[in-house]
Amino acid sequence: MTNTQLTLVQIDNYGPWTVTPEPRREMDLQTLQSRLFADIAQFVGYRGGYAFFTRFDNMVAVTNGLDTDDHRLLQESMGNRYPVTISLGIGVDANPAVALEAATEGLQLAGSAQDGDRREVLTGTPITDGTDDLSIAHFDVNDATEKYTDRLNEFDSFIQIEQGYATLMRYLREEHGGLSFFVGGDNIIAVTPEMGADAYRDAIDHVEDAVGVELKVGVGRGATAHEAGMAAKHALEECRHRGTAVELDDVAAGVESE
Numbered sequence: 517m518t519n520t521q522l523t524l525v526q527i528d529n530y531g532p533w534t535v536t537p538e539p540r541r542e543m544d545l546q547t548l549q550s551r552l553f554a555d556i557a558q559f560v561g562y563r564g565g566y567a568f569f570t571r572f573d574n575m576v577a578v579t580n581g582l583d584t585d586d587h588r589l590l591q592e593s594m595g596n597r598y599p600v601t602i603s604l605g606i607g608v609d610a611n612p613a614v615a616l617e618a619a620t621e622g623l624q625l626a627g628s629a630q631d632g633d634r635r636e637v638l639t640g641t642p643i644t645d646g647t648d649d650l651s652i653a654h655f656d657v658n659d660a661t662e663k664y665t666d667r668l669n670e671f672d673s674f675i676q677i678e679q680g681y682a683t684l685m686r687y688l689r690e691e692h693g694g695l696s697f698f699v700g701g702d703n704i705i706a707v708t709p710e711m712g713a714d715a716y717r718d719a720i721d722h723v724e725d726a727v728g729v730e731l732k733v734g735v736g737r738g739a740t741a742h743e744a745g746m747a748a749k750h751a752l753e754e755c756r757h758r759g760t761a762v763e764l765d766d767v768a769a770g771v772e773s774e
């Protein structure tokens with residue numbers, strides 16, 4: 517059965533902290549945010565999960581395989597290392613958008629992100645049945661180096677890649693409840709519900725029609741984000757090898773939702 521476990525990571529009362537007692541140096545904030553993300557990615561990654569930086573003050577992690585104790589340890593460890601604390605909301609559903617909705621609702625019910633009294637909240641119940649799996653889609657822009665990196669200045673390359681990302685993230689969110697995250701270079705990783713190859717092809721066609729950015733995608737399934745993500749990377753290599761736009765690993769290929 518498909519079940520994605522997502523954890524919303526929210527820095528507690530971060531807005532007020534950034535300006536107390538007066539506005540803090542921007543590069544100090546950037547350093548804090550990126551180190552906090554790096555530590556969360558490492559903690560979650562060691563346990564088979566994926567973490568995405570999204571807006572840095574709010575991050576999203578795929579935490580299939582992590583239990584309540586793991587989440588508490590993450591909070592304790594970050595609280596010991598940083599001048600800020602984090603609250604965590606866990607949500608589980610076959611549809612990633614619904615899972616994130618549940619994760620978010622838990623934190624929102626506990627108080628505002630800028631509520632000085634709401635600290636290190638942990639809401640939601642992780643999956644206890646270890647037989648569930650999830651789906652990861654790894655998207656990549658075709659020939660980004662040749663088309664953009666080696667031809668345009670970095671800002672104009674960035675605009676092209678971001679346009680592709682913005683179009684894809686909205687399409688997958690609205691049409692399927694899939695959640696896409698930019699992970700650097702020309703790569704986008706999406707946590708997706710059960711979708712067939714045709715649905716992925718439609719998504720790629722939509723992005724090309726809308727903004728002229730050509731994508732390919734490898735899709736994998738597995739018990740953890742790491743397992744599904746590695747299968748997706750191998751499927752993406754298969755795209756490169758065969759010149760195809762969409763490749764599903766064997767498990768994902770056996771699953772058709774439409």
Ligand SMILES: Nc1nc2c(ncn2[C@@H]2O[C@H](COP(=O)(O)OP(=O)(O)OP(=O)(O)O)[C@@H](O)[C@H]2O)c(=O)[nH]1
Pocket residue numbers: 656657658659660661662699700701702703749756
């Ligand atoms: N996060 C992440 N980034 C990657 C990965 N593979 C490549 N990249 C990034 O993508 C950039 C472009 O590399 P490629 O995607 O291999 O190059 P390309 O020119 O698009 O060539 P094709 O993908 O073969 O069409 C690299 O500089 C990296 O920043 C990956 O597995 N994960």
